[in-house]
Amino acid sequence: MSLKLFAAPMSSATPVVCALAELDLDCEIVMLDLQAGEQKRPAYLAINPHGVVPTLVVDGTPLFETVEILQWLGETYGVERGLWPAAGTPERLTALSWSGWIYASYGALVGTLNFARSPHVDAALHHPPLAAEVLRRLDAALGRLDARLAARPFLLGDAYSLADLTVACVVTYSLYCGVSVEGHPHVRDWLRGFYTRPAYARGWGDAPPMV
């Protein structure tokens, strides 16, 4: 199977770069210069009409949306490597639940937080009370993640999986946006473990660990 990833440094593509390293897959990686607008060029829009990274091209067919790419990599390559649960197991459902939740629920709140107060967003759109409420909800979400990790070392049980990688990357991004894991010691320690994996450095490079 031929794999080609369109990515950019420190972007939504970062978890995919980490997952490819974790799975030890051969994949051509093309880094786009987002500042230069390479993601809006016609040739790229033909494979991803949304003009964003990542896109994984699988035997010529594009797959976009980070969480879909991660779940597909898990199903296709992770089962045999012990990094994704087999189809038909309860663990598969749990892996889909937590990896879907971190993007659709937690990640959506982080996006709202950015609109409400990020220096990269027009200050006229900022909304401090909304930012405070979103931070409260993110903290509650981290509390639920902490409770899960208090009962087992990894999201699915005793073994690290791509579900951990997926959730840890989005939580890490949220730390860059000003969310704190203060008060969530199991999340903090689990993140520290993730940061020691070689695959983390492949995606995050020299960026200093956030906890």
Ligand SMILES: N[C@@H](CCC(=O)N[C@@H](CS)C(=O)NCC(=O)O)C(=O)O
């Ligand atoms: N929901 C998408 C988000 C992708 C996304 O927004 N990527 C950003 C980089 S973090 C991008 O390519 N931005 C360039 C642009 O909007 O022009 C995913 O997870 O794949």
